[in-house]
Amino acid sequence: MGVTLQGTTGNDVKAKNYIEEVYKGVLERNGHQYEFQQAVKEIVESLTPVFAKDPKYMEAGILERLVEPERLISFRVPWVDDQGKVRVNRGYRVQFNSAIGPYKGGLRFHPSVNESIIKFLGFEQIFKNSLTGQPIGGGKGGSDFDPKGKSDGEVMRFTQSFMTELSKYIGPDTDVPAGDIGVGGREIGYMFGQYKKIRGGFEAGVLTGKGVLYGGSLARPEATGYGTVYFVHEMLQSKGLSYEGSTVVVSGSGNVAIYAMQKAKQFGAKVVACSDSNGYIYDPTGIKVETVQQLKEVERRRISDYVQFHPEATYHEGCSNIWTIPCDIALPCATQNEIDLDAAKTLISNGVKAIGEGANMPSTLDAIDLFLDAGVLFGPAKAANAGGVAVSALEMAQNSSRQSWSFEEVDAKLHDIMRNIYQNSMLAAEEYGHPNNLVVGANIAGFKKVADAMLAQGLI
DSSP, rough: OOOOSSSOHHHHHHHHHHHHHHHHHHHHHTTTTHHHHHHHHHHHGGHHHHHHHOHHHHHHHHHHHHOOOSSSEEEEEEEEOOOOEEEEEEEEEEEOSSSSSSSEEEEEETOOOHHHHHHHHHHHHHHHHTTTSOOOOEEEEEEEEOTTTOHHHHHHHHHHHHHHHHHHTBBBEEEEEEEEETHHHHHHHHHHHHHHHHTSSGGGGSSOOOOGGGTOTTTTHHHHHHHHHHHHHHHHHHHTOOOOOOEEEOOOHHHHHHHHHHHHHHTTOOOHHHHHHHEEEEOTTOOHHHHHHHIIISSSGGGGGGHHHOOSSSSEESGGGGGGOOEEEEEOOOOOOBBBBBHHHHHHHTTTTTTEEOOSOOOOHHHHHHHHHOOOEEEEEHHHHHHHHHHHHHHHHHHHTTOOOOHHHHHHHHHHHHHHHHHHHHHHHHHHOOOOOHHHHHHHHHHHHHHHHHHOOOOO
């Protein structure tokens, strides 16, 4: 995904050396944080033409400041399980950048969560939030707690303990968390209740992804999945293509994947596969999204149970082989680095036309390079999956004005935001000599807004 310099002027060389020096510092200071290193590398390599054209960003040390969080919080989370045993998990919140608004980003509850994961997600969030055009900065948080297999009571006790500590650092104008993997409506509800109890007031704007009954926004659960499909729709249209009659494979079966499947079907596509962490299902007649919703959102069961209701489908252990299924459009909506180089080669050989990243950094850097070299339409995560945080910002706006917009109003605003992200990314790619490269375009468009705000606010 590296960017080739278009010339050999003094500024070109200076920009390249500057980026290499900053990235070297990232490696030295974050030695074993491989996910964070990967996220930084993917972005900074795109920015060479920006620094070459506008040396003021180098002179102000913008990149050195961007790669270092404004604040990183780590804390213990003690709780009691149903057997009365005390358990202890670790909680995190990274407040990465507040140049254009309060920190904004989800909370992830998953055993894989560590400092590197949280920092990679928070760093990506800076640029993603900038692309939405909304006044929100970048942050992220979570815990290595695993909600799978836990009772409602255990989840409630954990989230209450988590929020007791987190509440010291968040607020409607400071830091506004939302959900992510392992954090849905149940978890947000418990956390909001605990925050309200601690603060002694109803501060609706402190969390997004809330239930509609207590300040949430219509279309928020659908937003990330819908937004990914809307973004890919713009990519397809630009090349005279469409979802109509296309075969789609979606990884994951959580919130993002479910609504990506639903919207893709509404556009006329046939979705034939989805997955969870254990394996994937293949339904040649088309995935029945209502069944997946019932299994995952209501009954909290494994995706393997789908075949009990639809015997024409098959279940396969292990989720990585989902990318061997031939498709026109691939929507990775599960987790980071799920499409590696081998998976990318298989997708290309099977004729994939477009990739829309619904998860955070689901493709490795070498996989991205291969897609771009092969001419596959590629929607990078920070652009294609920005719909969730975009509607979170709309939820914040509704909370601030004490209004509630209709589903149709929010969905229309979301579609406009995703269209604008696509157009602004394309324009930035064109301006800086990399036409049609949405990876470069999204990185540059997201960076410039934040960088200019940082310049305006001085050395802070």
